[in-house]
Amino acid sequence: MGPKRAAEKFLKLHSGAEAFRVTLYGSLAATGVGHLTDVILNDTFAEKSLEIAWKPEVELPLHPNGMEFETIDNGISKALWRVYSIGGGNLIEEGETNTFDENLYKLHFMSDILQWCEEHECSMWEYVKKYDYPDTFQYLTEVWAVMKDSIDRGLENEGVLPGGLHLTRKAPSYYTKSKTFSDILKRTGHTFSYALAVSEENAAGGRIVTAPTCGSAGVLPAVMFSLQKAYKLSDQRIVKGLATAGLIGNLIRTNASISGAEVGCQGEIGAACSMAAGAATQLLGGSVMQVEYAAEMGMEHHLGLTCDPVNGLVQIPCIERNAMAAVRAMECATYALLSDGKHLISFDDVVKTMKQTGLDMKASYRETSKGGLAVQYSQNLRRFL
Secondary structure (H helix, E strand, C coil): CHHHHHHHHHHHHCCCCCEEEEEEEHHHHHCCCCCCHHHHHHHHCCCCEEEEEEECCCCCCCCCCEEEEEEEECCEEEEEEEEEEEECCEEEECCCCCCCCCCCCCCCCHHHHHHHHHHHCCCHHHHHHHHCCCCHHHHHHHHHHHHHHHHHHHHHCCCECCCCCCCECCHHHHHHHHCCCCHHHHHHHHHHHHHHHHHHHHHCCCCCCCCCCCCCCCHHHHHHHHHHHHHCCCHHHHHHHHHHHHHHHHHHHHHCCCCHHHHCHHHCHHHHHHHHHHHHHHHCCCCHHHHHHHHHHHHHCCCCCCECCHHHCCCCCHHHHHHHHHHHHHHHHHHHHHCCCCCCCCHHHHHHHHHHHHHHCCHHHECCCCCCHHHHHHHHHHHHC
16 A cells, blocks of 8 residues: 555656656565565556566665655656655655654553543543544544455455465355354354455455554454444444544554564554454443553564565465454453453553564564565475475
């Protein structure tokens, strides 16, 4: 999404140019083919001459996912624009910082939001309603519709996912098999299948919602859909849950990162689990303190998780991780609801820890496919050839 949005912006500014060059750096270059970056760039510059240069060994200073766009005139580079894809389709340029819009949310830490909620006797979704854009809840209604549609499509679509791993879609069979279970096993199986459905749609290039990223897009809709089915929750209540989830995700993005290339998968799956756990706790009647506790656990128990996609594809281990994180989010919500909301490690503390953990992590474990499972898979594959 980031490269697509950047390409659209640059193309709009230089619509008269006939030839372009896009140079991808660092992690974006290392996993670009697996993430279909070249496909989306060629589609965006469809009627123009486009050259794509790959420089995985070079990392630009601001973020591992760096890009440079150029117009080419008679072989000479003219306009040059450097931009970074920081996760979830968001872009920043040189000189910008990854922060909240100061005119939108005044509070940038969970501790301050909890205090606001206590003073005003409000929920987190009400904080969003007060300070976010007037049409935010209308937009979230559309988001929820797209989430449900991606689940429905994923539960119906069968076959092998593109990309060369020959990974078979599992969502339809998981959903069907789980119907034969009873009670908690059925609900767990259904939650697995919903997360698989969205993640497999993402892997196949289908329409999904970044929540917070494409690679972790299955967690939040799976949890929300499962709760809606189990407790007959209205769409209006689900939208309020999404507002709280979005607030949690924005706190993580602002104070740490949601980019696997920057902090590993803890920033993607960990953030998604945190968002879903907090939203689930709210929907199940939890206090704001319990919502914060669930969100903290969702991130805490993913600390150190590496981003090591096999062949650069958002398939292994990404798809299974969505399913596991969705169920873990439900467990975090249950655990928080059984508590009084009091605990020693705060959400703000764990987000700060996640950021430092990501900075300490070797680059090979941050979405480069040069370490972890990606390497082991390649070695095992060669062993049997």
